[in-house]
Amino acid sequence: MTGEPNLLGDYVRARRELVTPDQAGIPVLGVRRVPGLRREEVAMLAGISADYYLRLEQGRDRNPSVQVLESLARVLRLDDDATAYLLNLGAAATPRRRRRRPRKETVPAGIAQLVATLPLPALVEGRCFDVLAANALATALSPRLTPGANRLRSIFLDPAEQDLHPDWENAALGMVAGFRESVGAGTDDPRVIELVGELSLASPRFSRLWARHDVALCEGGPKRIDHPQVGALRLNRERLGIDGTTGQTLVIYHPDPGTDSADRLALLAAAIQPAATRPEAIGPEPA
Known part of the structure; x- marks a missing residue:
């Protein structure tokens, strides 16, 4: 996996940092050192293990099910467009062949x-x-x-x-x-x-x-x-x-x-x- 872009992990990490505990219905106790939700909070709310979520975010697991992605979309408060984007990232998360040099775009x-x-x-x-x-x-x-x-x-x-x-x-x-x-x-x-x-x-x-x-x-x-x-x-x-x-x-x-x-x-x-x-x-x- 080394060198492969981690688009799915980057996306869910960025989005969890934008969801406040109050929005997720989580009581705030003490000082929080991270913006948004913690990884284990996202995992709990999505019904998956904290270790599995960590592997997703770090790019060590790139084959989440549609059900997992839809649960994450719910927790991360994604709208329809953002949910479709997340599902597309999940479908495209497997390593791809090296891209060919892009062709010049020509208007019909x-x-x-x-x-x-x-x-x-x-x-x-x-x-x-x-x-x-x-x-x-x-x-x-x-x-x-x-x-x-x-x-x-x-x-x-x-x-x-x-x-x-x-x-x-x-x-x-x-x-x-x-x-x-x-x-x-x-x-x-x-x-x-x-x-x-x-x-x-x-x-x-x-x-x-x-x-x-x-x-x-x-x-x-x-x-x-x-x-x-x-x-x-x-x-x-x-x-x-x-x-x-x-x-x-x-x-x-x-x-x-x-x-x-x-x-x-x-x-x-x-x-x-x-x-x-x-x-x-x-x-x-x-x-």
């Missing part, structure tokens, strides 16, 4: 054409939140939404990107949790290792959030953006998996019809429209 031609022609901000993200394709309106929404950029790197390391998000703390938290969900048990992927290593060194905030092992789906929902040209925007974000790819996602932003955000997004679209194609530039039809 039809999807690239769709992104370019959509009248809404649209882009394609890779599994590690690399921007693989984006239309002009997406780039106008944020100059960091351009092929070759990485959304995690932008939101943690670029002050201009941070200024776009009035609720940056929540945006950063959600992005890290979504990244955990996206890569799953593949944290030994060279691209993931490179990105996590870079961000952990450059951003203490990322390092703290990554250590929490939060996991959540990057679902749609209203996103607030403070745009320097058109002002406050409230946009819905839809994320659609792309068939035939490994983790690529089509992301589309759209406002609720008839709102100030719809008007402001239309102003932004008009500002980037080539002058020759604007209605006022075309002029009246000849008589």
Whole structure:
């Protein structure tokens, strides 16, 4: 087992440190030297032996049953997404063969054409939140939404990107949790290792959030953006998996019809429209 990543053990240890004795219904007697629950408390509440739980956390037992994992999920107060993630880690806990060098991510031609022609901000993200394709309106929404950029790197390391998000703390938290969900048990992927290593060194905030092992789906929902040209925007974000790819996602932003955000997004679209194609530039039809 030496050298194998201990994803399952790291995850349950991080999550038990976030559950208080009060939440678990355990009376506190005296001074506690560890944050959250003790190992033996988790084992007792989950109905397993303390020695078996210790082996799980240390990576010396990598074949827990679904029943054990579901009991741990209950004790650790995991929601549905986090429970699914834990079960996936348990299924993937056996040693894997050495990974091949990852192939370059290529956006299907039809999807690239769709992104370019959509009248809404649209882009394609890779599994590690690399921007693989984006239309002009997406780039106008944020100059960091351009092929070759990485959304995690932008939101943690670029002050201009941070200024776009009035609720940056929540945006950063959600992005890290979504990244955990996206890569799953593949944290030994060279691209993931490179990105996590870079961000952990450059951003203490990322390092703290990554250590929490939060996991959540990057679902749609209203996103607030403070745009320097058109002002406050409230946009819905839809994320659609792309068939035939490994983790690529089509992301589309759209406002609720008839709102100030719809008007402001239309102003932004008009500002980037080539002058020759604007209605006022075309002029009246000849008589």
